[in-house]
Amino acid sequence: MKPSAPVPGGPCWVELSTSDIPAATSFYAALFGWRPETDPREEAGGYTMAHLGNARVAALSPIYQPGQPTAWTVSFACENTDAAAEAVRSAGGSLLVGPMDVFDQGRFAVVADPSGAVFALWQARAFAGAERLNDPGALGWVELVTHEAAPALAFYPAVLGWTVNTASKSYPQWGVAGQDFGGMVIMDDRFAPDAPPHWVPYFAVRDVDATAATAQGAGGEPLMPPTNVPGGPRIAVIRDPQGAVFGIHRGGPASGPAAGT
DSSP states (O other), rough: OOOOSTTTTTTTEEEEEEEEEHHHHHHHHHHHOOOEEEEEGGGGOEEEEEETTEEEEEEEOOSSSTTTOEEEEEEEEEEEEHHHHHHHHTTOOEEEEEEEEEEETTTEEEETTOOOEEEEEEESSSOOOOOSSTTTTTTEEEEEEESOOHHHHHHHHHHHHOOOEEESSSSSEEEEEEEEEEEEEOOOEEEEEEOEEEEEEEEEEEEEHHHHHHHHHOOOOEEEEEEEOSOEEEEEEETTTTEEEEEEEETTTTSSTTTTT
């Protein structure tokens, strides 16, 4: 079972920083049926919400700083961003941006774990986060890709109170109060030697093969072709035309890249 709405400690939002918002909105609309809506306020900097129907499920933003990579960032809900950011630093992580307020919507910070994997913290006010989770076209799973298991297994439970499901020794799964929402992959020779640790969001889809084919036809690059996970769903990993990496998985009651392994 996975959380069906944002809960403290769990993934609550996902945001793409991209060099070309119009191209990215077209790409993801073709894949997931997202409807973009750009905040018209100058101070919002072109921030664009992606909707499924009327539900806000993700966002796209311009690259704000030189050298900032085109990438997806996963946000985790917290009750106090300042306290959570301090916990990150106390546990050996680093503070990259903030903490700061986003209008009346909430308070956020961008941080990195001790290995350098970047994620965000979100303290909700008017906006709690994704208004749909696990549905086709919405965030359904998150995955930490890193070099070593032990530092992550110590860091994230200390900072965000996560549970760790080790039923699969090769794929520990993260959870909140026993409800798993993500997992961890240790990098091996399938990854480039200089690949940095990072978080990958997975979006639920009805048909992994069809969605992967649509992505490739729209300029995406398959990094992992559609694959059946033993005991889990069918998955694929894709790089979008601007370079951001994400996964897709077949949605269902036990969905997630390694559910049941």
